[in-house]
Amino acid sequence: MRIAILEDDPQQLQMMEQVVLGMGHTCQGYPTGAQLVKELRRESFDLLVLDWELPDTSGPEVAAWTRQELGSELPIIIVTLRSEEADIVQGLQSGADDFMTKPLRVAEFKARLQALLRRAHPASTEEVQQFGPYRFDRSSLSVQFGAATVSLTHREFALGLLLFQNPGRLMSRDYLREAVWGQNAEVLSRTLDTHISRLRQQLQLRPGSQYAIMAVYGLGYRLDVQAEGGPSC
Structure with missing residues (x-):
């Protein structure tokens, strides 16, 4: 799976990248919302990890843009220092599927990524799959x-x-x-x-x-x- 991480803190980004790579996925980090949005216009990802506070925008704003432009299928998780109920509600209402507060606990972060990927991209073990008239x-x-x-x-x-x-x-x-x-x-x-x-x-x-x-x-x-x-x- 391909995962994009929007995070302007190099240490946080490195830690999250290590988790993603350790799970066997590919990972690409972006320090600004503008860079990620530009990439989303031409590249495909299976999951987005968005920091809330960014130099040029916010995680919820990027999540809202993603939902408007790319649809509802792409899983999104927002990570932030904020922990008030109003912040969690705002993050989820912007289009995020999950919300985690910093400092991130590695095992929990990994488990939440796995859960989102499993939900959005269920592994099919069926020998035969039917799509309209096409039978694979x-x-x-x-x-x-x-x-x-x-x-x-x-x-x-x-x-x-x-x-x-x-x-x-x-x-x-x-x-x-x-x-x-x-x-x-x-x-x-x-x-x-x-x-x-x-x-x-x-x-x-x-x-x-x-x-x-x-x-x-x-x-x-x-x-x-x-x-x-x-x-x-």
Whole structure:
């Protein structure tokens, strides 16, 4: 999972980064709200950790922007020295899912991150998953739709399933590469594009179809889904 941390205190940021990395996730820190918001416009994350007091804005303001611009799915936790009930209410009403007071207790911080990630990204162990007419079968690495059954490579299957599990969500190129090929893998950009192109062709996910993989120039890819009988993509 990819986690972004908004924290202007270098020592606090280092401690939180160590916790996240120790959990096996990737982590990126930002000292100002402006830097994080700029990155959120082009990158994808699985969870945000927001400090309240910042040089240019506040955690609740960034949370409110995130909810307005990116929707309700991205988990957010606010960390702060504030502990009054009114502050907790304000933080949660801004769009945060959880609230922790400093100084952070490492074990509790880790547990809260795990809980938020588990809730937002439940691990599926099902051999077969159905998305509309598309039936993904892990055991055979195949996808069935209509009268067709298409066998995919391991990477193609993982990439296709990830897109279908996140319909309508813009997923950055780096996010897709890390999720499918691994955090430390060096994957050429054209490798991702080739896999996307093959998925479009094999699963008929072209623009104009009910399900279509759309490229967002310079950012990444998104699976668009149109209701049956609705306008074309």
